[in-house]
Amino acid sequence: xxxxxxxxxxxxxxxxxxxxxxxxxxxxxxxxxxxxxxxxxxxxxxxxxxxxxxxxxxxxxxxxxxxxxxxxxxxxxxxxxxxxxxxxxxxxxxxxxxxxxxxxxxxxxxxxxxxxxxxxxxxxxxxxxxxxxxxxxxxxxxxxxxxxxxxxxxxxxxxxxxxxxxxxxxxxxxxxxxxxxxxxxxxxxxxxxxxxxxxxxxxxxxxxxxxxxxxxxxxxxxxxxxxxxxxxxxxxxxxxxxxxxxxxxxxxxxxxxxxxxxxxxxxxxxxxxxxxxxxxxxxxxxxxxxxxxxxxxxxxxxxxxxxxxxxxxxxxxxxxxx
Amino acid sequence: xxxxxxxxxxxxxxxxxxxxxxxxxxxxxxxxxxxxxxxxxxxxxxxxxxxxxxxxxxxxxxxxxxxxxxxxxxxxxxxxxxxxxxxxxxxxxxxxxxxxxxxxxxxxxxxxxxxxxxxxxxxxxxxxxxxxxxxxxxxxxxxxxxxxxxxxxxxxxxxxxxxxxxxxxxxxxxxxxxxxxxxxxxxxxxxxxxxxxxxxxxxxxxxxxxxxxxxxxxxxxxxxxxxxxxxxxxxxxxxxxxxxxxxxxxxxxxxxxxxxxxxxxxxxxxxxxxxxxxxxxxxxxxxxxxxxxxxxxxxxxxxxxxxxxxxxxxxxxxxxxxxxxxxxxxxxxxxxxxxxxxxxxxxxxxxxxxxxxxxxxxxxxxxxxxxxxxxxxxxxxxxxxxxxxxxxxxxxxxxxxxxxxxxxxxxxxxxxxxxxxxx
Numbered sequence: 001x002x003x004x005x006x007x008x009x010x011x012x013x014x015x016x017x018x019x020x021x022x023x024x025x026x027x028x029x030x031x032x033x034x035x036x037x038x039x040x041x042x043x044x045x046x047x048x049x050x051x052x053x054x055x056x057x058x059x060x061x062x063x064x065x066x067x068x069x070x071x072x073x074x075x076x077x078x079x080x081x082x083x084x085x086x087x088x089x090x091x092x093x094x095x096x097x098x099x100x101x102x103x104x105x106x107x108x109x110x111x112x113x114x115x116x117x118x119x120x121x122x123x124x125x126x127x128x129x130x131x132x133x134x135x136x137x138x139x140x141x142x143x144x145x146x147x148x149x150x151x152x153x154x155x156x157x158x159x160x161x162x163x164x165x166x167x168x169x170x171x172x173x174x175x176x177x178x179x180x181x182x183x184x185x186x187x188x189x190x191x192x193x194x195x196x197x198x199x200x201x202x203x204x205x206x207x208x209x210x211x212x213x214x215x216x217x218x219x220x221x222x223x224x225x226x227x228x229x230x231x232x233x234x235x236x237x238x239x240x241x242x243x244x245x246x247x248x249x250x251x252x253x254x255x256x257x258x259x260x261x262x263x264x265x266x267x268x269x270x271x272x273x274x275x276x277x278x279x280x281x282x283x284x285x286x287x288x289x290x291x292x293x294x295x296x297x298x299x300x301x302x303x304x305x306x307x308x309x310x311x312x313x314x315x316x317x318x319x320x321x322x
Numbered sequence: 323x324x325x326x327x328x329x330x331x332x333x334x335x336x337x338x339x340x341x342x343x344x345x346x347x348x349x350x351x352x353x354x355x356x357x358x359x360x361x362x363x364x365x366x367x368x369x370x371x372x373x374x375x376x377x378x379x380x381x382x383x384x385x386x387x388x389x390x391x392x393x394x395x396x397x398x399x400x401x402x403x404x405x406x407x408x409x410x411x412x413x414x415x416x417x418x419x420x421x422x423x424x425x426x427x428x429x430x431x432x433x434x435x436x437x438x439x440x441x442x443x444x445x446x447x448x449x450x451x452x453x454x455x456x457x458x459x460x461x462x463x464x465x466x467x468x469x470x471x472x473x474x475x476x477x478x479x480x481x482x483x484x485x486x487x488x489x490x491x492x493x494x495x496x497x498x499x500x501x502x503x504x505x506x507x508x509x510x511x512x513x514x515x516x517x518x519x520x521x522x523x524x525x526x527x528x529x530x531x532x533x534x535x536x537x538x539x540x541x542x543x544x545x546x547x548x549x550x551x552x553x554x555x556x557x558x559x560x561x562x563x564x565x566x567x568x569x570x571x572x573x574x575x576x577x578x579x580x581x582x583x584x585x586x587x588x589x590x591x592x593x594x595x596x597x598x599x600x601x602x603x604x605x606x607x608x609x610x611x612x613x614x615x616x617x618x619x620x621x622x623x624x625x626x627x628x629x630x631x632x633x634x635x636x637x638x639x640x641x642x643x644x645x646x647x648x649x650x651x652x653x654x655x656x657x658x659x660x661x662x663x664x665x666x667x668x669x670x671x672x673x674x675x676x677x678x679x680x681x682x683x684x685x686x687x688x689x690x691x692x693x694x695x696x697x698x699x700x701x702x703x704x705x706x707x708x709x710x711x712x713x714x715x716x717x718x719x720x721x722x723x724x725x726x727x728x729x730x731x732x733x734x735x736x737x738x739x740x741x742x743x744x745x
Contacts (some may be wrong), residue, residue, distance in 0.1 A: 007629040007663055008642045010412070010729040012715030013656075014635045015664035016326040018722050020672065076669065118672035118723070205329050210675065264675025264688060314707035315545065315683035316558040 020117070023208050024077035028084055030203045031254060033195030035088060038188035042092035042149070046188045049094050050087040057083025057103040064112045078117045079107050085125040085254055088189025089247060089294075091145035098139055102128040122301045123258040129294045142185050153183035158245035159290040167229075167237035179244035186245065193244045200253025209257040212269035217252040218243065220277025228285050236285050246291035248280065255293070261301040263308035271307050276300040326720075336539040336636075336716075338478060339602075340520060341487035348488075348592055348604040351619050353399060357422045357610030358647035361385070363393040364416040365408055377403045379422060382435030382586060384449065387418060396452050398589035398608050401425040412639060413736055419647075422610065434586040441506050450581055454591040454609065455489075455574030456651035461563045462508050469568045471512040471552065472504055476521075476572040477535045477542040480634025483594045483654035487518065488604060489572040494523060497572055500579035501530055504570070516547055539636065540682055540714040544569050559709030571653070591648050596656035597622050607648045613655055614644030627660035636715035669723040670695075677717035677727065683710045687717045687727055694730040699738045708734050 039046045061079040065072050074080070086106050090099065106128025111120045133140050142157035149155070154173045161170045178184060182192035190196070203209040221243050228236035242248060247255070256262060256276050263272050276297050283292025324336060363386075365371070371387050379385065379397040386394040404421035411417070437449045447459040462469050474497065476490035490497065501513050512531070517523050519534040533551040535541050545556040547569075554565060562569060573592060581587050595603040595616060603620045613632075617624050624630065624644055631638045632646065634654050677687035685707045693702040702708040711731050718727040 004624060004644055005626045006624075006640070006642055006644070007627050007660060008412075008640045009629070009666070010726060010732065011638055011713070012636045012719050012728060013629065013631045013638065013640070013658060014324065014719055015724065016324070016720050017664070018326050018720070020669060020723055023674070023722050116670065118670040207676075260673040264673055264678050311686055312684040314558065314685050314710035315549070315712070316556050316560070316710050317707055
């Protein structure tokens with residue numbers, strides 16, 4: 001009773017048309033304003049670092065696909081995104097081997113050995129970053145990195161200056177307008193605050209990152225920094241410099257929101273974002289690191305599976321007589 | 323197909339179709355030479371069946387396989403039985419199909435057999451189970467749980483379908499009559515009607531509660547109607563009948579009213595047909611008509627690798643043959659061109675959480691699917707609410723990784739039932 005060969009599958013028969021490729025492409029597009037600004041600010045070396053980082057991340061995944069005899073999965077752009085975010089966190093003067101080592105750690109150790117896309121418990125780009133920061137600390141001293149550059153603004157890395165000179169000494173060096181418009185020394189993609197904010201807002205509106213994480217993250221920075229600052233204004237700076245320097249904005253919009261290492265229920269998202277930010281300020285104000293963003297978010301990645309258990313009760317569970 | 327909107331800060335909204343204000347008569351599909359009837363009972367080769375090839379059947383004759391069968395079907399035409407064979411569904415459950423050769427000399431005007439219908443549920447269940455709209459008389463009659471509420475659904479449960487709404491608009495008086503018939507035969511004290519909130523039906527309902535349901539999917543699904551309008555929570559893994567609520571479609575109520583008036587049954591099922599470009603048709607076809615005939619009548623060309631979906635885009639099922647017959651409970655048939663069938667993938671979950679936020683029953687789909695992929699059905703049910711899922715399909719609709727989530731869930735439930743049966 002069968003003439004035509006029809007397609008048979010299960011419900012639902014519709015899909016909203018979204019895909020991993022589109023999601024990652026959009027996140028990369030949103031990061032572009034900050035990247036392009038960084039390239040303009042720091043010149044061709046910055047372009048080299050970004051290009052090498054992006055391409056080497058994809059090549060590492062390709063190599064691992066071939067070695068492990070899995071289907072080629074670079075088409076979903078996940079490694080490209082890891083490479084781009086990783087490159088954005090590097091200073092423009094990073095040597096080539098540093099970039100390639102970093103993307104190896106990020107993609108292979110941070111993602112592939114855990115099972116590939118979706119299985120990574122930590123943000124892969126941050127795994128790569130933390131590895132480099134602990135191993136070759138000298139390359140991440142932004143004051144040294146840009147020693148041969150001429151800038152028309154204060155050529156001091158804001159957070160390092162804050163750490164070693166105190167808030168009073170640097171009070172006039174970093175006006176808010178300079179910080180937002182990228183007139184500061186830092187990593188390629190992290191200096192242009194306005195670009196990061198625009199990209200992040202775009203992603204929130206498109207539904208590709210979760211606003212709960214970003215909003216609570218920023219709130220956490222402001223609240224914690226304000227508490228420190230009010231308690232001892234001589235020793236601790238206010239929220240503005242913390243928010244618009246270092247990796248903070250990248251963290252809020254691009255790093256803490258990485259899908260598989262962050263919670264997806266509402267209350268856990270708020271807790272995760274807030275406490276990641278609290279840890280950042282604690283590390284900056286009390287710890288030895290100038291910028292604790294990388295380690296703070298990694299720390300909260302560890303807590304993620306635990307707090308993501310706070311979830312609403314499913315329909316009809318625990319009801320004995322309805 | 324409704325695609326993702328550009329800005330999706332809020333949830334995507336899937337809106338039920340509304341019936342056009344003054345619907346024209348559905349296109350009548352002529353009775354085909356061969357009708358196919360499904361009988362929900364497998365063939366037992368060791369026993370002598372009551373019906374066999376070559377038997378003559380009358381219009382309205384009740385057909386069952388064996389003497390002690392509880393399942394039956396009713397022949398919509400006078401003719402002879404052609405083939406009796408096994409029909410398998412997507413989970414491998416078997417039932418039986420009968421092909422009835424329509425006696426061409428007879429027209430559809432011939433009177434159907436009349437029945438001795440009494441005002442009780444047992445008598446109704448004996449003859450009226452296969453009425454257009456498939457009234458769930460078997461569930462009401464089964465007796466182990468007492469049904470105390472009947473909900474008549476004039477709001478269609480799945481997207482695109484307007485069959486129930488059409489019945490509501492055209493046969494409102496018959497629905498009211500049917501509700502009284504229901505009350506009389508079932509002795510159920512509470513009868514409610516769901517209507518879409520934008521419909522302008524009002525008044526004239528004595529002792530019947532009117533629920534206006536929201537226009538956004540999935541608010542017309544039984545579990546949602548229970549929650550929103552009856553303040554009842556459907557316990558995980560239970561059906562509405564288990565807690566004393568029975569859902570019956572508007573069309574079934576209309577056919578019930580007609581059946582009690584004429585003491586005979588009708589066989590003409592109203593169907594919403596959705597073409598490849600989304601064109602909407604409404605047809606009236608005799609139960610047992612192969613779907614291929616309907617597509618031909620409304621001039622839809624079904625090609626290889628197209629997909630025929632019965633029961634709506636979110637909760638329906640697809641068939642492998644154009645000979646799939648019109649069944650009493652079938653409200654909507656749609657056909658998708660092979661080029662627009664969305665693909666599924668074997669990518670793993672990336673934990674983006676879209677499914678969690680859209681799930682109407684708060685099932686942690688992102689964690690659940692990991693257990694289901696690893697065949698850990700017991701844990702999935704105990705810790706991650708497998709039983710709470712009402713299979714509305716929204717999670718798989720929004721899934722970024724295009725995982726066939728509902729397929730995993732249905733398979734999980736199926737396997738779990740087998741596991742529990744073994745214990």
